[in-house]
Amino acid sequence: MKKHNFYAGPSILSEYTIKNTAAAVENFAGTGLSILEVSHRSKEFVAVVDEARALVKELLDIPAGYEVVFLGGGASMQFCMVPYNLLQNKAAYLDTGTWASNAIKEAKIFGEVDVVATSKDANYTFIPKDYVVPSDADYFHFTSNNTIFGTEMRYDPDVNVPLVSDMSSDIFSRPVDVSKYAVIYAGAQKNLAPAGVTIAIVREDALGKVTRPIPTMLNYQTHIKKESMFNTPPVLPIFSALQTLKFYKELGGVKVLEKKNIEKAAILYDEIDRNKLFIGTAALEDRSIMNVCFVMNEEYKELEAEFAAFAASKGMVGIKGHRSVGGFRASIYNAMPKSSVEALVEVMKEFERQH
Numbered sequence: 001m002k003k004h005n006f007y008a009g010p011s012i013l014s015e016y017t018i019k020n021t022a023a024a025v026e027n028f029a030g031t032g033l034s035i036l037e038v039s040h041r042s043k044e045f046v047a048v049v050d051e052a053r054a055l056v057k058e059l060l061d062i063p064a065g066y067e068v069v070f071l072g073g074g075a076s077m078q079f080c081m082v083p084y085n086l087l088q089n090k091a092a093y094l095d096t097g098t099w100a101s102n103a104i105k106e107a108k109i110f111g112e113v114d115v116v117a118t119s120k121d122a123n124y125t126f127i128p129k130d131y132v133v134p135s136d137a138d139y140f141h142f143t144s145n146n147t148i149f150g151t152e153m154r155y156d157p158d159v160n161v162p163l164v165s166d167m168s169s170d171i172f173s174r175p176v177d178v179s180k181y182a183v184i185y186a187g188a189q190k191n192l193a194p195a196g197v198t199i200a201i202v203r204e205d206a207l208g209k210v211t212r213p214i215p216t217m218l219n220y221q222t223h224i225k226k227e228s229m230f231n232t233p234p235v236l237p238i239f240s241a242l243q244t245l246k247f248y249k250e251l252g253g254v255k256v257l258e259k260k261n262i263e264k265a266a267i268l269y270d271e272i273d274r275n276k277l278f279i280g281t282a283a284l285e286d287r288s289i290m291n292v293c294f295v296m297n298e299e300y301k302e303l304e305a306e307f308a309a310f311a312a313s314k315g316m317v318g319i320k321g322h323r324s325v326g327g328f329r330a331s332i333y334n335a336m337p338k339s340s341v342e343a344l345v346e347v348m349k350e351f352e353r354q355h
């Protein structure tokens with residue numbers, strides 16, 4: 001039976017990425033060696049890093065003055081690396097979910113943190129909008145897509161200070177005005193590559209302003225200067241990331257991906273809104289086009305386990321909601337084909353007919 005992969009992360013990758021990665025595990029770039037056993041300083045792999053960096057810049061239309069680095073440690077490492085490198089006096093943070101609050105916790109180690117707004121009391125079902133970012137903040141940090149709660153900020157906020165964003169689960173899903181940002185970071189395992197690499201897009205003139213000493217490995221300047229080769233980078237995930245980036249370019253870039261993503265998400269949300277058994281959990285205006293969260297309608301609550309089993313029997317994988325929301329979450333990242341979304345909708349319709 002065909003499996004439809006709705007896992008939240010690590011998550012679906014394009015067939016192109018999987019096939020080319022599998023081939024390179026056998027024989028990388030005609031070297032006769034596996035990608036798993038080549039030196040990260042071989043000319044073949046250095047070419048991979050260079051091309052990946054160039055494609056990130058091209059796809060996101062990154063202006064001059066920014067550098068792209070490939071790091072280990074996941075997005076969670078960026079929660080500390082950002083304030084380590086950028087927070088001198090005070091930073092502003094928007095609390096829109098678990099990942100945002102984890103980032104806030106780390107930032108507090110380094111200085112004053114102004115949490116400008118939070119939707120915690122509403123279990124993060126919406127994105128706060130009435131907030132003021134103090135103009136003396138070093139930066140304003142937000143999570144563009146809240147993977148767990150299914151809310152998303154599909155815009156680059158207008159504030160008086162440089163932006164920093166955790167785009168782990170929606171990078172490359174839409175165009176971004178990079179010029180507004182000091183740092184954009186994203187763990188790869190949602191929209192790009194297998195787990196193990198994190199992309200950081202860093203404005204170089206935002207660095208070097210804090211007075212604290214920064215450990216070498218946690219200093220963005222180290223990795224910029226050494227072009228992501230200060231130490232051994234995650235070789236295989238970077239190779240896979242390059243395949244995905246090529247695939248995105250081939251498809252027509254992030255504008256085309258955005259259009260496809262909006263279309264896919266609408267198919268699923270329309271069904272959630274139509275189907276009497278289900279109800280969406282995120283505020284309508286903040287609904288994510290990457291992670292679609294829904295629960296059983298109150299009077300059908302007892303059918304939850306039955307629907308989960310039914311969907312699984314039809315090849316739907318990974319639609320169980322995060323424990324802090326419950327119900328279901330369908331993650332429909334860039335690589336998710338429209339046909340899989342349609343298949344899930346068909347399962348929801350069939351289940352409704354039976355009840």
Ligand SMILES: *Cc1c(COP(=O)(O)O)cnc(C)c1O
Pocket residue numbers: 009073074075076077099143145146147166167168169187188190
């Ligand atoms: C998955 C995720 C993280 C955590 O990423 P790690 O690479 O596991 O540290 C952080 N932020 C967001 C938005 C995520 O979706």
